[in-house]
Amino acid sequence: MIQTAKLIEAGNVELQDRGEIIEQFGTTILVVADGAGGRSGGAEAAQKVIDMVRGNVARLITMDPLACSQLLEEIDREIAADPVAGETTAVIVVVAGDVIVGASVGDSEAWLIGAGSYERLTENQIRKPFLGSGRVNVVSFRKEFREGTLLLGTDGLFKYTGAERICEVVRASDARGAARALVELVRLPSGNLQDDVAVILANG
Numbered sequence: 001m002i003q004t005a006k007l008i009e010a011g012n013v014e015l016q017d018r019g020e021i022i023e024q025f026g027t028t029i030l031v032v033a034d035g036a037g038g039r040s041g042g043a044e045a046a047q048k049v050i051d052m053v054r055g056n057v058a059r060l061i062t063m064d065p066l067a068c069s070q071l072l073e074e075i076d077r078e079i080a081a082d083p084v085a086g087e088t089t090a091v092i093v094v095v096a097g098d099v100i101v102g103a104s105v106g107d108s109e110a111w112l113i114g115a116g117s118y119e120r121l122t123e124n125q126i127r128k129p130f131l132g133s134g135r136v137n138v139v140s141f142r143k144e145f146r147e148g149t150l151l152l153g154t155d156g157l158f159k160y161t162g163a164e165r166i167c168e169v170v171r172a173s174d175a176r177g178a179a180r181a182l183v184e185l186v187r188l189p190s191g192n193l194q195d196d197v198a199v200i201l202a203n204g
Contacts, residue, residue: 002028002095003203005175009183011193012037016088017154018046019198022054027061027096029053032108032198034089034154036130041086045079045132049090052078060094065140068092068103072131072138076105080134087132091122091152095145095202103140105131107155108198113170114148118163149175150202153182156195160186175201 004021016035021028033049035042052075053060059067072090079085089106102110102121106128110121126137149170157166169181182199 003175004028004030004201005179006198006200007179007183008198009193009196011156011195011197014043015196016042016046017156017196017198018050019152019200020050020053021200022057024057025061027063027094028202029057029060030093030095030150030152030200030202032091032152032154032200034106034108034156034196034198036087036089036132037195039086041084042088044082044085045088048079048082048085049075049088049131053092060092061096063094063096063099063101065101065103065142068094068101069138069140072103072105073136076131076134076136079132085132087130089154090131093121093150093152095150098144098146100143100145100150101141103138105136105138107158109153109158111151111166112143112145112148113151113167115171118167119143145204147204149178150204152200154196154198156193156197157182157186157199160194170201175203
């Protein structure tokens with residue numbers, strides 16, 4: 001079983017980031033979502049991502065990247081039809097054995113960090129339109145996962161520090177310690193955060 005950790009902290013009055021770790025049948029599903037700021041319903045949209053992933057575990061554990069993409073497209077339509085929910089980013093990653101599959105929309109990210117290098121699994125994702133627009137462009141991925149650390153995070157992490165520092169922190173600790181250290185990495189001297197931050201780590 002891989003070691004996982006999750007940490008979510010608010011940088012705004014209303015926490016709009018969400019994250020979830022689901023472990024079933026030897027498979028681990030990781031998901032982060034970041035409700036779009038500056039408009040209403042972001043938190044509701046992000047929560048709908050989590051709820052619909054929970055409700056579709058059986059599809060995701062087939063380890064088919066297409067299943068991840070199709071689910072995000074369905075979530076997009078569900079959010080668009082919801083009069084309360086706004087828009088959100090999302091990254092879904094499914095890990096089983098030495099394989100990673102996933103899909104994403106927006107500017108939340110998934111990285112695979114090794115001893116001497118890292119790879120942005122979501123590098124080719126399309127930032128906008130977000131989930132909830134009813135017209136998303138989902139990008140999926142598949143990757144071998146023999147060693148290293150899988151990092152999922154919202155832009156409250158990636159906007160305010162660099163790749164070198166992120167990798168140093170992840171390599172220096174276990175999943176739980178790295179999750180806390182990553183949030184501290186972007187904390188202001190005042191103790192506040194510039195944005196909500198959600199991080200999930202899984203050590204292979």
